Amino acid sequence: MVSIAIDGPSGAGKSSVAKELSSRLGFIYLDTGALYRGIGYYFVNNGMDYNDESIINKNINSIKIDVRFENGTQNIYICNDNVTDKIRTEEISKAASKVSSMKSVRKFLLDLQKNMATKNNVIMDGRDIGTVVLPNADVKIFLTASPEERAKRRHEELINKGNKISYEEVLKSINERDFNDSNRAIAPLKPADDAIVIDTTNYSFNQVVDKLMKIVEEKVR
Numbered sequence: 001m002v003s004i005a006i007d008g009p010s011g012a013g014k015s016s017v018a019k020e021l022s023s024r025l026g027f028i029y030l031d032t033g034a035l036y037r038g039i040g041y042y043f044v045n046n047g048m049d050y051n052d053e054s055i056i057n058k059n060i061n062s063i064k065i066d067v068r069f070e071n072g073t074q075n076i077y078i079c080n081d082n083v084t085d086k087i088r089t090e091e092i093s094k095a096a097s098k099v100s101s102m103k104s105v106r107k108f109l110l111d112l113q114k115n116m117a118t119k120n121n122v123i124m125d126g127r128d129i130g131t132v133v134l135p136n137a138d139v140k141i142f143l144t145a146s147p148e149e150r151a152k153r154r155h156e157e158l159i160n161k162g163n164k165i166s167y168e169e170v171l172k173s174i175n176e177r178d179f180n181d182s183n184r185a186i187a188p189l190k191p192a193d194d195a196i197v198i199d200t201t202n203y204s205f206n207q208v209v210d211k212l213m214k215i216v217e218e219k220v221r
């Protein structure tokens with residue numbers, strides 16, 4: 001099986017690029033951030049304090065999480081409830097960032113991610129795919145962009161969806177998440193030693209896709 005790991009900070013364009021590559025290559029695309037968001041959603045939805053690690057540790061193993069590919073898109077089910085759309089809020093972003101720093105949560109989701117790559121040709125995006133989940137991935141990409149550019153893209157996306165959030169708030173949230181994701185003790189956000197780092201600040205979506213397709217074609221032939 002062929003596996004492609006795409007890591008990087010929030011808003012670097014990982015998921016849209018990975019989706020396009022997966023449709024061109026006919027690979028399954030797993031958005032691993034959605035798994036952490038699903039866990040965050042569970043605790044928010046059940047009114048439990050997601051900052052309290054003892055609560056997380058006590059409940060994590062009873063969460064039923066399923067990833068189903070339906071009509072070519074990934075759907076996340078938490079305890080049989082399709083939460084795919086409900087996990088895309090700022091509140092769940094914060095909860096996901098917090099729970100993803102906890103050992104029990106990372107352990108809980110690790111096998112699910114690894115198993116996916118043993119059965120399918122995959123493109124996975126996340127923070128620790130090239131370093132922890134798929135250390136033997138055929139291609140490792142680290143996609144990044146300046147915090148201001150990422151905040152600008154994310155802000156536009158939220159405004160188009162009808163949210164009234166300001167650019168400054170989005171930038172603050174991006175900076176906080178970068179800090180949490182990069183400074184946690186377990187599986188912090190960082191490029192694998194053998195990852196190709198691509199800064200997309202001054203590239204269009206199509207330019208990034210073309211670059212990645214070239215890299216994939218060179219490495220996986």
Ligand code: DC
Nearest residue numbers: 010032033036096097100126127128
């Ligand atoms: O990519 P995203 O914004 O949907 O991810 C949500 C959170 O999950 C983010 O704060 C970092 C965390 N995450 C992680 O720790 N490891 C991954 N492989 C993917 C996401």
